[in-house]
Amino acid sequence: MTWIFENWERFWEVTAVHLRLSVVPVLAGFALSIPLGWWASRSPKARLVLFPFANVLFTIPSIALIVITPVLIGTKILDEINVIVPLTVYTVALMIRSVADALSAVPGNVVAAANAMGFRPLRRFLTVDFPLALPVTIAGLRVATVSNISMVSVGALVGLGGYGQLFTEGYQTDNTDKVLAGLIGTVVLAVLADGLLLLIGRLLTPWARVGR
Amino acid sequence: MPGYAERVKVFGIYIQGGPIGVVVATGGIRRVIEFRAVTKRFEDGTIAVDELDLAVEAGTITVFVGPSGCGKTTSLRMVNRMIDPTSGTILVDGKDVLTVDPPTLRRGIGYVIQQAGLFPHRTVLDNIATVPLLSGWDKRKARTRAAELLEIVGLDANFGKRYPAQLSGGQQQRVGVARALAADPPVLLMDEPFSAVDPVVREDLQNELLRLQAELDKTIVFVTHDIDEALKLGERVAVFQTGGHLAQYAKPTELLSAPANDFVASFVGRDRGYRTLTFLHAEVPVHPVATAKLGERVTITDWTLVVDEQNRPRGWLSGVDGEVEVSERDLVSGGSLYDGSSLRGALDAALSSPSALGVVVDDAGAVTGVVKADDVIQALAKARAAGEVPK
Amino acid sequence: MGGWLFDPAHWSGTTGIPVRLLEHLGYTLLTLVIAALIAIPLGAFVGHTGKGGFVIVGLSNALRALPTTAVLILVVLWAGLGDFPVYVALVLLAIPPIMAGTYAGIRAVDPVTVDAARGVGMRESSVLLQVEIPNALPLIYGGFRGAALQVVATATIAAYTGAGGLGRFVFDGLALQDFGQMLAGAVLVALLAVLVDLGFAGLQRLTVSPGLRPVGSGGKS
Ligand SMILES: Nc1ncnc2c1ncn2[C@@H]1O[C@H](COP(=O)(O)OP(=O)(O)OP(=O)(O)O)[C@@H](O)[C@H]1O
Ligand SMILES: [Mg+2]
Numbered sequence: 127m128t129w130i131f132e133n134w135e136r137f138w139e140v141t142a143v144h145l146r147l148s149v150v151p152v153l154a155g156f157a158l159s160i161p162l163g164w165w166a167s168r169s170p171k172a173r174l175v176l177f178p179f180a181n182v183l184f185t186i187p188s189i190a191l192i193v194i195t196p197v198l199i200g201t202k203i204l205d206e207i208n209v210i211v212p213l214t215v216y217t218v219a220l221m222i223r224s225v226a227d228a229l230s231a232v233p234g235n236v237v238a239a240a241n242a243m244g245f246r247p248l249r250r251f252l253t254v255d256f257p258l259a260l261p262v263t264i265a266g267l268r269v270a271t272v273s274n275i276s277m278v279s280v281g282a283l284v285g286l287g288g289y290g291q292l293f294t295e296g297y298q299t300d301n302t303d304k305v306l307a308g309l310i311g312t313v314v315l316a317v318l319a320d321g322l323l324l325l326i327g328r329l330l331t332p333w334a335r336v337g338r
Numbered sequence: 339m340p341g342y343a344e345r346v347k348v349f350g351i352y353i354q355g356g357p358i359g360v361v362v363a364t365g366g367i368r369r370v371i372e373f374r375a376v377t378k379r380f381e382d383g384t385i386a387v388d389e390l391d392l393a394v395e396a397g398t399i400t401v402f403v404g405p406s407g408c409g410k411t412t413s414l415r416m417v418n419r420m421i422d423p424t425s426g427t428i429l430v431d432g433k434d435v436l437t438v439d440p441p442t443l444r445r446g447i448g449y450v451i452q453q454a455g456l457f458p459h460r461t462v463l464d465n466i467a468t469v470p471l472l473s474g475w476d477k478r479k480a481r482t483r484a485a486e487l488l489e490i491v492g493l494d495a496n497f498g499k500r501y502p503a504q505l506s507g508g509q510q511q512r513v514g515v516a517r518a519l520a521a522d523p524p525v526l527l528m529d530e531p532f533s534a535v536d537p538v539v540r541e542d543l544q545n546e547l548l549r550l551q552a553e554l555d556k557t558i559v560f561v562t563h564d565i566d567e568a569l570k571l572g573e574r575v576a577v578f579q580t581g582g583h584l585a586q587y588a589k590p591t592e593l594l595s596a597p598a599n600d601f602v603a604s605f606v607g608r609d610r611g612y613r614t615l616t617f618l619h620a621e622v623p624v625h626p627v628a629t630a631k632l633g634e635r636v637t638i639t640d641w642t643l644v645v646d647e648q649n650r651p652r653g654w655l656s657g658v659d660g661e662v663e664v665s666e667r668d669l670v671s672g673g674s675l676y677d678g679s680s681l682r683g684a685l686d687a688a689l690s691s692p693s694a695l696g697v698v699v700d701d702a703g704a705v706t707g708v709v710k711a712d713d714v715i716q717a718l719a720k721a722r723a724a725g726e727v728p729k
Numbered sequence: 730m731g732g733w734l735f736d737p738a739h740w741s742g743t744t745g746i747p748v749r750l751l752e753h754l755g756y757t758l759l760t761l762v763i764a765a766l767i768a769i770p771l772g773a774f775v776g777h778t779g780k781g782g783f784v785i786v787g788l789s790n791a792l793r794a795l796p797t798t799a800v801l802i803l804v805v806l807w808a809g810l811g812d813f814p815v816y817v818a819l820v821l822l823a824i825p826p827i828m829a830g831t832y833a834g835i836r837a838v839d840p841v842t843v844d845a846a847r848g849v850g851m852r853e854s855s856v857l858l859q860v861e862i863p864n865a866l867p868l869i870y871g872g873f874r875g876a877a878l879q880v881v882a883t884a885t886i887a888a889y890t891g892a893g894g895l896g897r898f899v900f901d902g903l904a905l906q907d908f909g910q911m912l913a914g915a916v917l918v919a920l921l922a923v924l925v926d927l928g929f930a931g932l933q934r935l936t937v938s939p940g941l942r943p944v945g946s947g948g949k950s
Contacts (some may be wrong), residue, residue, distance in 0.1 A: 185919045189886055190918060193903055290798060293799050440847075455841045457845070457860060502940060
């Protein structure tokens with residue numbers, strides 16, 4: 127623990143990088159997964175393509191995806207994009223399912239009623255389907271966020287930033303305290319992000335808690 | 339198909355001396371289950387059963403009936419220690435159940451519940467063989483026994499390989515009964531076993547249970563909230579009142595003719611006079627009826643009963659004068675059939691028939707004639723005069 | 730690009746593809762066995778008694794947040810190089826999904842079925858072993874297969890601390906700037922993951938009662 131207090135500035139610096147490297151992919155992945163998940167909830171054919179594809183993406187080790195990315199998109203080996211792109215891919219793979227399941231679970235009679243009231247499709251999606259799908263979607267988002275925060279560290283194995291740097295440096299210099307500092311930082315960040323999403327979910331979906 | 343006597347002998351081989359022992363008819367009345375001042379108070383303070391005193395006789399069907407929440411299930415589940423009483427004693431075969439370890443006790447008592455509760459991961463045959471296997475029978479013997487029971491509860495042998503999800507509700511219930519009977523327990527507890535199936539299947543299952551009881555001579559405690567079911571099945575009926583009180587424990591006819599209090603009177607219903615007919619058997623004159631077969635050309639003058647090749651009723655042809663060809667689409671259906679069981683059946687057949695003539699059938703379902711409502715009323719009057727109906 | 734993968738020279742010897750593949754498979758299987766031995770009894774016990782469910786959920790979530798890399802490095806720093814740190818890190822990774830699947834599976838068994846099991850005279854051990862676990866198997870397998878995928882993918886980082894497995898190709902390739910070798914390592918891991926999942930899917934089909942399949946699929950009628 128002493129390492130954190132003795133190296134306060136460095137700790138904040140890696141925390142900021144870690145946060146950036148995990149939050150950007152969550153947001154990007156979430157945004158991408160909404161149209162894809164909507165498509166999958168609509169069309170069985172889309173599901174047949176998207177779901178197995180998402181499953182295969184998961185089987186690729188994160189370290190491999192991180193080292194392959196620069197070759198595929200032509201970035202430099204130490205570019206942060208090399209972590210952001212793979213984590214975005216994982217987030218999309220995870221969230222497509224959540225979004226599709228959540229949208230499919232919206233009661234048919236509610237949708238029918240909204241159509242009968244004359245909602246146009248986009249407006250209906252934004253004001254009816256999507257809000258009703260939020261609880262399940264946010265549950266998926268919590269899993270994706272926690273696993274992203276834990277996965278960012280892998281980037282350090284190829285020299286990228288975040289708490290993972292404390293792991294690799296601690297390993298090379300035999301400094302257990304430094305590794306522990308990174309581990310604690312990761313877990314605290316994950317717990318905080320998870321709690322925050324839980325809170326946002328509750329605020330956005332007050333109706334989901336009525337009668338419990 | 340073994341006859342009745344043979345089948346009993348077959349059962350004899352499998353009778354096992356469990357902790358409860360084998361019920362032996364001793365001639366007189368024997369109390370198999372006894373509640374002595376039994377009270378059950380749940381942790382939240384609910385008194386589900388209040389000072390229950392009640393004895394169940396060997397070889398009878400005893401029905402617990404009453405409105406929802408009156409403590410029927412709780413009373414039943416205290417017999418096999420699925421619930422333990424707060425105070426009082428329950429004896430099964432003279433032995434305090436609290437002195438027997440629950441699993442051992444339960445293996446000696448058959449238990450059937452509303453949703454059948456079959457094990458979804460086991461085939462029908464393995465479901466039925468559960469208790470014999472738990473009691474240490476070898477696998478082959480248990481399977482043989484299970485196959486036998488499948489037949490006894492009226493299911494085809496090839497159902498044995500199916501899984502519960504592949505059965506209808508009524509079939510699942512039959513398997514539930516078979517599973518409870520597998521180790522040949524002298525006592526059977528049944529908690530609303532037929533309430534989740536449709537009325538037609540329910541009636542089938544009820545008749546089947548009466549047949550089984552006549553054959554196997556078990557002591558059965560049967561829970562229901564349906565007063566008709568209670569009156570049909572019970573030799574003795576215990577009416578429970580909300581709060582876990584036993585309001586009356588009597589024979590069905592007595593409940594109908596002499597309800598102990600207003601609660602029982604209202605529970606057995608306003609039409610209890612009509613229900614009484616269920617327990618009256620009197621000669622009702624059977625009249626001949628004009629019949630015709632499908633496809634025949636007949637001249638009809640009055641309501642004509644259309645029958646099939648086996649002389650079983652298909653429907654009525656309305657009383658329009660003239661010559662017609664009997665075709666399916668002209669049939670007026672409806673009406674229950676009277677099989678000579680009780681005055682209630684006769685009256686119901688007459689009242690429910692579009693022609694006001696109740697169709698009488700024999701055991702094979704063939705038409706033997708018709709009865710009229712007037713005749714039933716007269717038979718009733720005669721029975722009353724003979725003192726058969728308690729006032 | 731596939732040149733490295735199909736070069737016969739890379740298919741033999743103590744550092745060849747077959748050896749690394751077997752190492753990787755070895756890490757995976759032993760990890761899963763250890764994790765299952767810990768997680769299934771815990772999840773089953775808590776699911777059966779219904780007490781302490783919050784412990785299971787909390788423990789699963791806390792473990793999920795643990796970065797595997799850090800655990801691996803910490804154990805290496807404490808206990809030295811070797812396979813032991815790899816197993817510690819991977820077992821901690823595999824426990825949450827298996828434990829959560831087992832717990833959820835047992836809780837999802839119809840209470841009527843469990844009541845009936847007691848009613849026919851099963852002892853608590855039989856209720857758990859003969860009724861609850863067989864009925865929970867589909868969800869237990871769900872958690873287990875999820876864990877297997879994660880373990881296969883993550884076993885790759887074992888090579889960072891010098892252990893074996895397919896991760897060797899990724900890290901050696903990285904050190905040598907040999908892109909072909911890195912790609913070959915990644916492809917082999919993904920392939921192994923798919924094969925392992927297929928294997929467990931087969932095992933699931935063999936060990937889960939046909940009575941638990943969704944109605945309409947399989948079984949005679
Ligand atoms: N485990 C329990 N804890 C607290 N109260 C209970 C419990 N089980 C039953 N009760 C209460 O005890 C009373 C009797 O319940 P019981 O299940 O015996 O009724 P029942 O006559 O079988 O009703 P039903 O016809 O609805 O099945 C009810 O008020 C019920 O709410
Ligand atoms: Mg009940």
